[in-house]
Amino acid sequence: MTNAHEHAGDSSRGFEAFNARFLTPEQVARTFVAPTQYWDLLSSGHSVLRGPRGSGKTTLLKMLQPIALAAWQAPEAPRACELLDFTAIFVPADILWSEQITTAAGLQADAQRVAAFRHQAFRAHLALSFLDTLSQCARSETVRSHPTLKHLAITLTPAEEAELVRSLAEVWGADVRVPSIFGLRAALHREMASIIHREPSKTTGAPIAFSWIPVIESAVDLTNTMIGQPQRKWALLLDELEITPADLRDSFFAAQRSTAARLVFKLAYFPHAELIENKPAGGPQERDDFNAIRLGYPNKEAAYPFCRALLNRLIEEVDAPPIDRPEEVLGEGLFDGGRSSRRVGASSYAPGGRAYKAIQSLQKKDQSFARYLREHKIALDELASLSESRQAEVRKITPVVYVRDDYIKTNTLGQHQQLEYRSRKTLDSYVGAYSIFAISEGNPRILINLLHPLVRAYKHGEQPVDRGKQARHLAQTINRFRRTLAGIPYAQIDDNLHVIDLVNEIGYFFFDQVQGPKFEPEPTLSFVVDHRVTEKQKEALGRAINLGVVVQVEDLRPEEALTASAAGETQLFRKRFRLAYMFAPEFRLPLLLGRPARLSHILGSDAVEGVPAPKQIAGGDQLDLWQDLVSEEPDS
Numbered sequence: 001m002t003n004a005h006e007h008a009g010d011s012s013r014g015f016e017a018f019n020a021r022f023l024t025p026e027q028v029a030r031t032f033v034a035p036t037q038y039w040d041l042l043s044s045g046h047s048v049l050r051g052p053r054g055s056g057k058t059t060l061l062k063m064l065q066p067i068a069l070a071a072w073q074a075p076e077a078p079r080a081c082e083l084l085d086f087t088a089i090f091v092p093a094d095i096l097w098s099e100q101i102t103t104a105a106g107l108q109a110d111a112q113r114v115a116a117f118r119h120q121a122f123r124a125h126l127a128l129s130f131l132d133t134l135s136q137c138a139r140s141e142t143v144r145s146h147p148t149l150k151h152l153a154i155t156l157t158p159a160e161e162a163e164l165v166r167s168l169a170e171v172w173g174a175d176v177r178v179p180s181i182f183g184l185r186a187a188l189h190r191e192m193a194s195i196i197h198r199e200p201s202k203t204t205g206a207p208i209a210f211s212w213i214p215v216i217e218s219a220v221d222l223t224n225t226m227i228g229q230p231q232r233k234w235a236l237l238l239d240e241l242e243i244t245p246a247d248l249r250d251s252f253f254a255a256q257r258s259t260a261a262r263l264v265f266k267l268a269y270f271p272h273a274e275l276i277e278n279k280p281a282g283g284p285q286e287r288d289d290f291n292a293i294r295l296g297y298p299n300k301e302a303a304y305p306f307c308r309a310l311l312n313r314l315i316e317e318v319d320a321p322p323i324d325r326p327e328e329v330l331g332e333g334l335f336d337g338g339r340s341s342r343r344v345g346a347s348s349y350a351p352g353g354r355a356y357k358a359i360q361s362l363q364k365k366d367q368s369f370a371r372y373l374r375e376h377k378i379a380l381d382e383l384a385s386l387s388e389s390r391q392a393e394v395r396k397i398t399p400v401v402y403v404r405d406d407y408i409k410t411n412t413l414g415q416h417q418q419l420e421y422r423s424r425k426t427l428d429s430y431v432g433a434y435s436i437f438a439i440s441e442g443n444p445r446i447l448i449n450l451l452h453p454l455v456r457a458y459k460h461g462e463q464p465v466d467r468g469k470q471a472r473h474l475a476q477t478i479n480r481f482r483r484t485l486a487g488i489p490y491a492q493i494d495d496n497l498h499v500i501d502l503v504n505e506i507g508y509f510f511f512d513q514v515q516g517p518k519f520e521p522e523p524t525l526s527f528v529v530d531h532r533v534t535e536k537q538k539e540a541l542g543r544a545i546n547l548g549v550v551v552q553v554e555d556l557r558p559e560e561a562l563t564a565s566a567a568g569e570t571q572l573f574r575k576r577f578r579l580a581y582m583f584a585p586e587f588r589l590p591l592l593l594g595r596p597a598r599l600s601h602i603l604g605s606d607a608v609e610g611v612p613a614p615k616q617i618a619g620g621d622q623l624d625l626w627q628d629l630v631s632e633e634p635d636s
Helices: 014-018 025-030 036-041 057-062 066-071 077-083 099-105 111-139 158-172 181-197 213-227 246-258 300-317 339-344 354-365 367-375 380-385 388-407 433-440 444-459 467-486 499-515 535-547 558-566 581-587 599-603
Strands: 047-050 086-091 233-238 263-269 291-294 408-411 419-421 524-528 550-554 576-579 595-598
Touching: 025 057, 025 066, 036 047, 036 057, 036 077, 036 291, 047 057, 057 086, 057 263, 066 077, 066 111, 086 111, 111 158, 111 181, 111 213, 111 246, 158 181, 158 213, 213 233, 213 263, 246 263, 300 433, 300 444, 354 367, 354 380, 354 388, 354 408, 388 408, 388 499, 433 444, 433 467, 433 581, 444 467, 467 499, 467 581, 499 524, 499 535, 499 576, 499 581, 499 599, 524 599, 535 550, 535 599, 576 581, 595 599
Parallel strands: 047 263, 047 291, 086 233, 233 263, 524 595
Antiparallel strands: 408 419, 524 576, 550 576
16 A cells, blocks of 8 residues: 555545555555455355445455455454455456447447447456456465465466466457467457447447356356366456446346356445345345445444554554554544543543533533523533433533534623634644544545554654644545545536535534534434435435445334335435534534434425525635645645
């Protein structure tokens, strides 16, 4: 991953600098941290890996390859090698399967003919991926000499390789000139070039249906026979199905039921996938035919072990001093769940404590909060001595107190509450170890963007890293994330509705809940999809889920899912969601789940409980306007 890190200061690359798609398996292995889902993916059955953009799907697939496992030096690597009972063939998505073939076909080519040429391109691409894996197993010394990967090594004499190549070339219809793996690769590349330059629209005769399944089945059967391992399993790792044409995608899912037992499928896809939920009758079914593995952490605490492990791995990579606690690098934050107080045995609610001072400050300037304390008989000087149940009540409101106190300046004179807000241009309330972990959502790409410059600062003597520097890098990361969203074509439905529009409407509603005139002890910070949400809004929500800007936090119960399916409802209906915590600093929100509201109410499409049109946050200090604070130049 070192090569990717060299681009960390290049804002034009943004998050793509850390995209595993551009890294070799060895580079991916260098800083790989295995989330719990990785061990499920190692199972010998079919799997569908679902996660938003940047959640690590490509990384996890690449870490099933023999050459990646051989390079992995983590303590848990031997366990993974022992569990692996298949040979992984990684097949990255390629634009050649769709746009280039469609362009070459011309606008006049019929859909059936274009699909046939697309499948032919995929056949050649799949054959090349198989040969890549075959070469790794036959020629990689790291695989052959690895103590727990020897069972994946393949031994071929020159004569056996020539015979295998001639057999594969015959069934694949490849014009091989030199009977070697290299010669067969050359023949496949010639075929790819021919496909690109061919014009289906001008080709006479009926289009040929080029099925890809015989390509891989013949490769598995002929190779297993040649090496004397007839039961050897192979896994087809198909990445980025969301950008794969629908006809190919359908064939991948259908193949889970129709191919030989020696072939396993590991498919990576976006989380909002109607293809999986709305399967045709007789198609592969979750749990019966494949294991659905979901990446992401609806509950922020569930992401913390992975975040700590990744931080430790980045520290090792730059040869910085090892740590016992992440606070040694990032310090303590407002949203650490009371860890710092428990560690030192002091109450944050005692006079002089962090929570005490925030409650005291907000009480003085926020009439509605002072009234809340009076009505609930919460006395400032008795906070530390309250009963456990009363302390739990105070702990529940403390995150809201923190962000409200940070943003509210004063209230004006008079009987009516009239708040004034600070034009805050710093995010120091959102830094510290567990705040940064929560904001990252455990998304590897976001977390690496956040941590890499801070780990460098830690190595150079900042222990912990200056909070102002953390705040600047957090603002930079949020702005990169925003700009990346703005530049993604599929983030926009039409000329009028973009995923960012949806985020802004929801964010402004939540802002009013947290920072409005009345103190809300449990503000609305999540939502459920109801019948009044329009089709266009649901489509925008699905794209927001796939991009990681909206997070599902609850599944339907089995009986609810059955009812929803019978009613023809989409997979979004009646599920609970929240905005990604990446947007909490922008909308001045606590890192909480909060109460749910109906999405139609939030978006103003509820005819009974309409809400005003979204308004700008007081002070107009949205992050994308903070140009003076988000210089892309890395700190020295």
